[in-house]
Every structure is written in structure tokens, then in C-alpha cells.
Amino acid sequence: MxxxxxxxxxxxxxxxxxRRRRPAQPTRARxxxxxxxxxxxxxxxxxxxxxxxxxxxxxxxxxxxxxxxxxxxxxxxxxxxxxxxxxxxxxxxxxxxxxxxxxxxxxxxxxxxxxxxxxxxxxxxxxxxxxxxxxxxTLEHTLGINALLVRLAANDHLPLWLSERSATRLWGDWIHPDAYAHHGAAESDQLLPFFLEYDTGSYNLARLEAKLPGYAALAATTGTRTPLLIHTATARREAALRRRLAEPADRLDLPLATGNAQLADPAADSWLPLDSTGPATGRLTLSQLSTHWTNVTPALTPDTTMPTTGRPTTLPWRPIPPRPPADRT
Structure with missing residues (x-):
């Protein structure tokens, strides 16, 4: 693509x-x-x-x-x-x-x-x-997130994909991820739920490190264990990030993996787990990550409901399938 x-x-x-122009049309209220x-x-x-x-x-x-x-x-x-x-x-x-x-x-x-x-x-x-x-x-950041997840969804590997706005509305008391998604078949043992942080390198690594306690607090509060994937702009940035996050990720017991934009395909073996214990491993696919970690559970379940303010100020929320219901023609 x-x-x-x-x-x-x-x-x-x-x-x-x-922007291109539309033909002039009669003015109408609706x-x-x-x-x-x-x-x-x-x-x-x-x-x-x-x-x-x-x-x-x-x-x-x-x-x-x-x-x-x-x-x-x-x-x-x-x-x-x-x-x-x-x-x-x-x-x-x-x-x-x-x-x-x-x-x-x-x-x-x-x-x-x-x-x-x-x-x-x-x-x-x-x-x-x-x-x-x-x-x-933030246009470049938004397009980067969407481009990465479109590549996964285009191969029918992404049954669920929530935007930053929806994820923040659901879990904003703890975290503000750039996206939340499920990779793999819904009933498969290789289903991988994950939060995504898309790092363009525009801010320092300390800001990324400061997000980890929020993910740990969400897991402790909700009884879930959802991996965090961090995608960086370059391999050099990824290496620096891994050195920075190794200790806090281990201390907080967060399943975390990193990738970078210099790798060809996010659906391929592009993700490197940040594990300080156990045997060393190379880069894995998302399907392999689902079996690499144990006791992984999705943060979003069929019983999850969107918090409301009591006023109809937004559309009723529901997850939007990343692929259309009609045949592709």
C-alpha cells in the first residue's frame, strides 16, 4: 500500500x-x-x-x-x-x-x-x-497511526480498532493511548489485544516513560492485562526508548513491545518484546506476541460501556468494524 x-x-x-470546489448549489438549511x-x-x-x-x-x-x-x-x-x-x-x-x-x-x-x-x-x-x-x-501523527492500523486491517487481521478519542473516553482516568485494537480472529488463541503509542520523536523519552504507571494502574484496577505496543520513527529512537523503559516496564510487570517505521511491515516480524527475564528473543509477529506473553486479557469486552455525561452531546458509541459490511468492488 x-x-x-x-x-x-x-x-x-x-x-x-x-481543496477542490463543488458545483454551486441552492442554499438549503438541511x-x-x-x-x-x-x-x-x-x-x-x-x-x-x-x-x-x-x-x-x-x-x-x-x-x-x-x-x-x-x-x-x-x-x-x-x-x-x-x-x-x-x-x-x-x-x-x-x-x-x-x-x-x-x-x-x-x-x-x-x-x-x-x-x-x-x-x-x-x-x-x-x-x-x-x-x-x-x-x-497533529495531522502527521494522526495519519501515521491510521496508516499503521490500516495495513493490519487491510489483511483482515484487525477485527477491532478504536481511535484515540474513543480510547480516551473509555480509559481516560488512567491512560490516553493513541489507539486500541485487537489483532487476530476473535475466537482464536492468537488474539492479541493491545494499546498503541505512536511516537514520532517530537517529545522526549521521559514523557513516554511517565505513561507507564497509568497502564499499570488500569491493569490493577480493572483486573486486565493488555499489552502496550510502542511504534517509533527510527531504529535509533527505538533503541534509546528500550534502554529507558526496561527497568520501569519490568517493575510494573507490563507486557510491552516496540517497533519502528524503518521496518517494512507491521504485520510481519517487526515487534521486539521488552523482556528483562527469560530467554532472549528476536522480533516477532503480532500473532507470535499473543503466545509470547501469558495471561493477556483485553481491556475492551462485550460488557464494556462508554461513560456518559447524562446529556446527548455525542453520538451513541459503538465499535466500528475496520472493514465495510458490503463486498469490495
Missing amino acids: PTSSTGSNPGYVPRAAV TDLARLATRLTERDVWLTEMLHEHKVLTSHHITALAFTGHRTANRRLRELYFMGVVDSFRPLRTAGSAPEHYTLGKAGAELLAARAGVDLPATGWRKDACARIAFSP
């Missing part, structure tokens, strides 16, 4: 973006949802939910998850754009061109609100939502 327009491309200009519903497939509705959950996906990400060809994906995405279901921008590069980046459009947000029986503000959508994402200083 082609790389996203993140730090992997030195010509990426994160603070600049261009979308004609009844008419729109006749033009949308189950895959289209799934895409609105994915964009609401994960903020931004490139055309390459969407192709890998939901289509068999990039041309077919671009054709449908263009149609959804002109319906207002999705919005899009293209970050500028000093050389070459970036793929189209898609966010949730107004019609898509209205559709989600109508399906949930809430008002549009409950979706969190704003008129400037696309621009805010396009010019966000």
Missing part, C-alpha cells in the same frame, strides 16, 4: 493544503436525507462512521480497506464528495503530489445524526471541520 503523506515523505508540507439515503450503499454509511471515528483517511487507506481498485475507489469518493457526504483536501508537497485526504462532510454528519436520533451538534461536526484537520499540527 502506498505510504501516506506523513513524515515518511520529506517533501510534505503539513501546514498547507488545497440535506434531503430521504433522497440521499436512496443513493448510498452500506459501504458508504460505514465510511461516514469510519471518518467520524478516525477523523481523516487518505484515498489509499480507503481503497485498502473497502475497494479492490484505486480507480473504482476514487470514482465513488468523488461522487460522495459532490453529494457532501465526505469532504476532502490535498496537502501540498514540495515535490510530487499527495493523495486526497477525506474527512466527514456535512451531509455525512447529518446522516449519522439522523440514524442515531440526535441533532447535528451531537456529531461534533463543524463547518470548518475539514480545514481544522488539514491545518492541524
Whole structure:
């Protein structure tokens, strides 16, 4: 799968973006949802939910998850754009061109609100939502997380994937992970639940070390034992991180493994457990990690519920499958 327009491309200009224009249409207060519903497939509705959950996906990400060809994906995405279901921008590069980046459009947000029986503000959508994402200083970080997990989900190896926002709402009293996911078949002995910390190298290692007690507190409070995977930008950064975290990870009894962006495939043998005891081991696949650690349990179970404030200020929460329900065509 082609790389996203993140730090992997030195010509990426994160603070600049261009947007295509829609044909002028009569001004109306709300979308004609009844008419729109006749033009949308189950895959289209799934895409609105994915964009609401994960903020931004490139055309390459969407192709890998939901289509068999990039041309077919671009054709449908263009149609959804002109319906207002999705919005899009293209970050500028000093050389070459970036793929189209898609966010949730107004019609898509209205559709989600109508399906949930809430008002549009409950979706969190704003008129400037696309621009805010396009010019966000955390865009590169968000795209990096999404690109890594899309590669796992595209091979049908990721039945569950929660965004940073959902993970924080669930476990924010203890931790603020960049993502939470399950790798492997749900009923398999090789199911690996994990939290992900995606490190771009933008802050010092002490900040990463300071997160470990929170994961230990979550495990002690909930009676779960969910591994933590830390993905770094370079092998050198990973080596420094491992030296820094070896002692606290052992003291807190945290199952922890590291990887880096210089390794080709996150689904391959790219993850190195941080074990101070037992025989030395090389890099493992995620499936091998599931058997490397004992007594691993998922933090998210069918009985887990999202905390509420008593007000319908957000959409009713449920996990969004990383793959669409319809056939990929």
C-alpha cells in the first residue's frame, strides 16, 4: 500500500493544503436525507462512521480497506464528495503530489445524526471541520497511526480498532493511548489485544516513560492485562526508548513491545518484546506476541460501556468494524 503523506515523505508540507470546489448549489438549511439515503450503499454509511471515528483517511487507506481498485475507489469518493457526504483536501508537497485526504462532510454528519436520533451538534461536526484537520499540527501523527492500523486491517487481521478519542473516553482516568485494537480472529488463541503509542520523536523519552504507571494502574484496577505496543520513527529512537523503559516496564510487570517505521511491515516480524527475564528473543509477529506473553486479557469486552455525561452531546458509541459490511468492488 502506498505510504501516506506523513513524515515518511520529506517533501510534505503539513501546514498547507488545497481543496477542490463543488458545483454551486441552492442554499438549503438541511440535506434531503430521504433522497440521499436512496443513493448510498452500506459501504458508504460505514465510511461516514469510519471518518467520524478516525477523523481523516487518505484515498489509499480507503481503497485498502473497502475497494479492490484505486480507480473504482476514487470514482465513488468523488461522487460522495459532490453529494457532501465526505469532504476532502490535498496537502501540498514540495515535490510530487499527495493523495486526497477525506474527512466527514456535512451531509455525512447529518446522516449519522439522523440514524442515531440526535441533532447535528451531537456529531461534533463543524463547518470548518475539514480545514481544522488539514491545518492541524497533529495531522502527521494522526495519519501515521491510521496508516499503521490500516495495513493490519487491510489483511483482515484487525477485527477491532478504536481511535484515540474513543480510547480516551473509555480509559481516560488512567491512560490516553493513541489507539486500541485487537489483532487476530476473535475466537482464536492468537488474539492479541493491545494499546498503541505512536511516537514520532517530537517529545522526549521521559514523557513516554511517565505513561507507564497509568497502564499499570488500569491493569490493577480493572483486573486486565493488555499489552502496550510502542511504534517509533527510527531504529535509533527505538533503541534509546528500550534502554529507558526496561527497568520501569519490568517493575510494573507490563507486557510491552516496540517497533519502528524503518521496518517494512507491521504485520510481519517487526515487534521486539521488552523482556528483562527469560530467554532472549528476536522480533516477532503480532500473532507470535499473543503466545509470547501469558495471561493477556483485553481491556475492551462485550460488557464494556462508554461513560456518559447524562446529556446527548455525542453520538451513541459503538465499535466500528475496520472493514465495510458490503463486498469490495
